[in-house]
Structure formats: C-alpha cells, structure tokens
Amino acid sequence: MQATVWETFLFVAPLPIIGVTIFLLSVRRKRQKRAAAKSAHNAEALATIPIGKELSERTAELLQQGLQLCYRHRDYCGMGLREFDGTFVYGTVVDGNLLTPRESQKELAAYPNHRDERAEFQSAELFITWLSQQCDASLAGDGNQRLTRTRLLKAHDFCRNNPQERWPYYAG
DSSP: OOOOHHHHHHHHTHHHHHHHHHHHHHHHHHHHHHHHHHHHHHHHHHTTSOOOHHHHHHHHHHHHTTOOBBOOSSSEEEEEEEEETTEEEEEEEETTBOOOHHHHHHHHHHOTTOOOOEEEESSHHHHHHHHHHOOTTTTOTTSSSOOOHHHHHHHHHHHHHSOGGGGGGOBO
C-alpha cells in the first residue's frame, strides 16, 4: 500500500518543527549550564571577601546593645556571636545558647571530651579586628549553620526594624 500525498505531507511537515525545537532546547540548556557555572564561580569569589571594618564595627555595636546572633532550636545550632560583660564570644551554639566564658569553663570541666569551638575577645577593638579579617569561608566552622556576611546583614536588618527588647530573641 502506497501513501497518498496528503499522508506524506502529514508525516514530513512536523519534522522541521521538531528539529528546530530540539535545537532551541539544546541551546537553552547550554546557556543554563554556563550561567550556573558562572554563578558558582561568583559565590566562591564572594566567600573569600573579608567582612570588613564597617560591618564588623556595626556588628560589635549591636552585640553590645544586646543582640545575640544564634539560631535557636534543639541540639547543635551552628556558630554564633554574643557579647557578655565586655567579652565578645564567637562559638558553638547548642540548644539555642552560646555559653558565656564562665559557663563554658564549667561545661568543659564537667564534660572534658566536649568540643567547644570558640574564640573570645576581651575588647571591642580586638573583636572588630578579628571579624573584619574573616570571610564566609573562614567562618564556615563545620559548614553547618555557619555565620556568613548574609547572616550578619539579616541581623542588622532585624535590629533596624524591631525594638531593642526583641533583639535577645533573634533567631538567625
């Protein structure tokens, strides 16, 4: 049985449309891959830019006014920042609590195998100098719930938009 002209036309006519569609989809996919690679490269570059003095000074001021930069949930909560009696603390947050220097000493004495990753700074100047030299990559800790420039900026926005009484309960 031989196909009629109409049947041949119905079979052949969509082929160029299908070919063009496949071509356009492949071009689109290549562009998406290039954009993703460029975005990943930019993120890596941003991760090595120091926090800087201005953001560090503003962060120290907010910590002195009562802000605690900690996630607040059960168990391990990543890394956080707080100020207590003139000492600035960067350390591990557990159960939403970043221990003060005294509490940390008691905890380490009671649990000698407990790993408490922390740094303490006895003045705002020392803290600002340290934080200004850090970057997202150096603040990564174990990479889970870490401090980042974005997290610092979100905390600054929170403080700007909320009364100071709510700052100690900030969870971010």
